[in-house]
Amino acid sequence: MHSSITAALLAATTVLAASAPSCSLTQKCPSDTPCCSQYGQCGVGAYCLGGCDPRMSFGLDSCVPAPVCQSKTYNFDSMDRITSNTKYLGDSSKTDWVMDGAAVIYNDNVLLTMAPDTVGTLLASSTYMWYGNVKATFKTSRTQGVVTAFILLSDVKDEIDYEFVGADLKTAQTNYYFQGIPDYNHGTNISLSDTFNNYHTYEIDWTPDQVTWLVDGQVGRTLKKSDTWNSTTNQWMYPQTPARVQLSLWPGGLESNGQGTIDWAGGLVNWNSPDISSNGYFYATFQSVTIDCFNTSSAPGTNTGVSYTYNNAAGTNNTVVDGDDPTVLASFIGTGTDMDAGKASGSSAAAPSATAETVPGRSGENPGTDNHAGDTGSSSSSAAAGSSATSTAADSSATLGSSNGAFTQGDPSSGSSTKSGAEKLGAQENVLKGSMFAGIVAVVAVMAL
Known part of the structure; x- marks a missing residue:
């Protein structure tokens, strides 16, 4: 029975993942799955929320409008304001962070965990910054191949980042990108004390004219917009569009990643390391995040409205609209052009095809845009090969997925080989309780359509 169920789940996942078209600047999403997710695949529902790229979607209005910036300090003493991406529908008034993976509260910190057979954990802010200042106080993970990241990432893939390779605990790597265009001369390192054993406060001060990276209040690097002009394309190659704050722990040393990424990460992940043996997972420890909006x-750089949208596919700061468009979907079959699809009171436009994906998933690649050393790798080139197959019901919490047949984004509390070891740290877990039965029902329901 167990093997039959497993085979059915894997088969359904394969069918659904294969049905998700890829998207790019030259290959936009089709009308029935109009939203291009952060990972370059088309779908509906959560595909249309945070990370949805309007330039690669069916239309600029396919993506759901992004909640505007809110100045706030986020302390991690509970999971109350952290919501799984299988439940979040765009209401930032009820959720501060959207989670892909498994986070654990421990001693008034949030641990981003990465157990064997998973691709780690990503927390993304529910609101967007359009310039401003953000500080995060945390300890990184450790061990070769294991990467901790604190980044700003916009839907059109402008990025400002800190990355930490677990094999080098005395270096903070900084970088920036304009619309995800790779330039491997942009990186600069900042030296500091042991990042695993010591808390440091990492800061990004971002204005329309300058980005400053600071560690513990000390300036480590400065980038001036005036130094980013590209005379060939006649544009500023400078991060300039509303961005989510992303905190992540991910396996740069995953065997399915490109060799350049693996080498950059210090080699393949050692899944028999002391942290795995003692706790059941690798972890990065985040104490707090403070966001101060630019408030021009x-x-x-304004945040006077309800949401940010784009009025032109150029995706530059002069195409951003700070307006009053709503940000909340009625269900996971909704899109930016049909926010009420699936609403209980009645039907609206035609539902998407039975194989439409509703929640994008990761398959081990960098949650940002940098694939390192110019390689794309098998994982990056098919970023959503393991995207989640979920029920279109808004209250479904079961998620299935695979990462090139080896690693899945899953819940360490689900009873599989990824069982959490949080109790060994004395923590009280409050992570997404994925139900195998719900998963089976969801898959059967989709296959029956």
Whole structure:
């Protein structure tokens, strides 16, 4: 029975994953799955929320409008304001962080965990910054191949980041990108004390004219917009569009990643390391995040409205609209052009095809845009090969997925080989309780359509 169920689940996942079209600037999403997710695949529901790229979607309005910036300090003493991406529908008033993976509260910190057979954990802010200041106090993970990241990432893939390779605990790597265009001369390192054993406060001060990276209040690097002009394309190659704050722990040393990424990460992940043996997973420890919005009186950088949208596929700061469009979907079959699809009171436009994916998944690649050393690798080139197959019901919490047949984004509390070891740290877990039965029902329901 167990093997039959497993085979059915894997088969259904394969069918659904294969049905998700890829998207790019030259290959936009089709109308029935109009939203291009952060990972380059088309779908509906959560595909249309945070990370949805309007330039690669069916239309600029396919993506759900992004909640505007909110100045706030986030302390991690409970899971109350952290919501799984299988449940979040865009209401930032009820959720501060959207989670892909498994987070654990421990001693008034949140641990981003990465157990064997998973690709780690990603927390993304529910609101967007359009310039401003953000500080995060945390300890990184450790061990070769294991990467901790604190980044700003916009839907059009502008990025400002800190990355930490577990094999080098005395270096903070900084980088930036304009619309995800790779340039491997942009990186600069900042030296500091042991990042695993010591808390440090990492800061990004971002204005329309300058980015400053600071560690513990000390300036480590400065980038001026005036130094980013590209005379060939006649544009500023400078991060300039509303971005989510992302905190992540991910396996740069995953065997299915490109060799350049593996080498950059210090080699393959050792899944028999002391942290795995003692706790059941690798972990990065985040204490707090503080966001201060730019608060200018006129664009760019305002947050006077409800949401950010784009009025042109150029995806530059002069195409951003700070307006009053709603940000909340009625269900996971909704899109930016049909926010009420699936609403209990009645039907609206035609539902998407039975194989439409509703929640994008990761398959081991960098949650940002940098694939390192110019390689794409098998994982990056098919970023959503393991995207989650979920029920279109808004209250479904079961998620299935695979990462090139080896690693899945899953819940360490689900009873599989990824069982959490949080109790060994004395923590009280409050992570997404995925139900195998719900998963079976969801898959059978989808296959029956």
